[in-house]
Amino acid sequence: MKKISQAVIKRLPRYYRYLGDLLENDVVRTSSKELSERMGVTASQIRQDLNNFGEFGQQGYGYNVEYLYTSIGKILGLEKEYNIIIIGVGNLGQAIANYIEFERKGFKVKGLFDVNPRLIGMIVRDIEIKDVSEIESFVKENGVDIAVLTLPKQKAPEIALNLEKWGVKGIWNFAPIDLQSSQGKICIENVHLSESLMTLSYAINEKNDEKSN
Ligand code: NAI
Numbered sequence: 001m002k003k004i005s006q007a008v009i010k011r012l013p014r015y016y017r018y019l020g021d022l023l024e025n026d027v028v029r030t031s032s033k034e035l036s037e038r039m040g041v042t043a044s045q046i047r048q049d050l051n052n053f054g055e056f057g058q059q060g061y062g063y064n065v066e067y068l069y070t071s072i073g074k075i076l077g078l079e080k081e082y083n084i085i086i087i088g089v090g091n092l093g094q095a096i097a098n099y100i101e102f103e104r105k106g107f108k109v110k111g112l113f114d115v116n117p118r119l120i121g122m123i124v125r126d127i128e129i130k131d132v133s134e135i136e137s138f139v140k141e142n143g144v145d146i147a148v149l150t151l152p153k154q155k156a157p158e159i160a161l162n163l164e165k166w167g168v169k170g171i172w173n174f175a176p177i178d179l180q181s182s183q184g185k186i187c188i189e190n191v192h193l194s195e196s197l198m199t200l201s202y203a204i205n206e207k208n209d210e211k212s213n
Contacts, residue, residue: 008049012072014039015049019069031062078106082170083144085111087159088151089119089129092174096148097124107146111138114151135159139166146170153177160188 018039022030032043032050039046050056050068053075057063073079084102086093089112096102097109112129114120122129130138138144147163149156149171156175163171164186171188173179178190 004052008052011041011049012076015046016069016072016076016078019065019072022065023069027065029062030065030068032057034062081106081108082146083108083110083142084146084148085109085113085135085138085144086148086150087113087132087135088149088175089114089122089124090150093148093150094124096150097127110142110144111135113138132159136162136166139163139168144168146172149173149175149179151175160186 015035018035019030032046035041035046036043047057050063053071056068056071070079084107086097086109089097093112093114097112103109109125109127112124112127113132113135114129115132119129120131145168147159147168147170149159151159153175156173156177156179160171160173160179161182164181164183168186171179171186173188173190174192176192176194179188181188
């Protein structure tokens with residue numbers, strides 16, 4: 001298969017979200033021009049991005065919204081279901097467990113794990129929080145696809161190493177450290193909301209500087 005650039009892949013979820021909004025509003029067809037106006041990406045960029053995956057549009061017609069939405073969903077692997085576990089069930093872990101939209105997209109939370117005895121045994125969204133010592137057997141018995149790491153950064157690398165060894169396919173890492181696969185078998189997405197916040201603070205300060213000049 002042709003190697004697709006990370007920049008293109010990073011734009012696909014946005015296309016998917018915009019097309020989902022159009023679908024909700026019963027829009028049947030759209031064009032790269034219309035999408036570009038909504039999304040702030042040039043029309044030629046959109047055409048180029050989508051051409052990586054085949055012919056979706058038709059000259060003079062544009063794109064069929066439902067077909068494009070479903071196709072991008074397939075490219076992103078969203079037609080499948082993924083079993084998820086969350087490791088570290090504090091503020092963020094519980095917020096993710098309670099966010100039902102992930103489940104609607106096929107990401108099913110199956111297990112919750114923590115080290116804190118006060119949390120172990122507690123129920124969050126019908127799931128009992130278990131001790132971290134049970135992760136290995138749980139992963140082996142339940143076919144876990146993705147582990148969400150919402151625990152302090154000190155333990156994250158060791159846990160990631162084990163998850164890879166036990167056959168978990170992906171890590172959605174929120175611990176403030178960039179994790180990497182040690183054997184190249186596991187996919188890792190490091191998410192750092194604070195970076196986005198810092199980008200915002202830069203933008204605010206840049207605007208203030210412009211005003212004062
Ligand atoms: P929290 O303190 O509420 O929750 C952390 C949980 O991890 C606690 O329940 C704790 O008992 C558990 N824990 C500690 N060691 C563990 C281990 N070895 N195995 C399993 N569980 C363990 O903290 P909060 O606010 O939920 O944040 C969680 C993590 O996410 C922190 O590392 C924080 O820095 C990070 N974070 C990252 C963000 C991002 O954008 N990447 C945004 C917010 C928080």
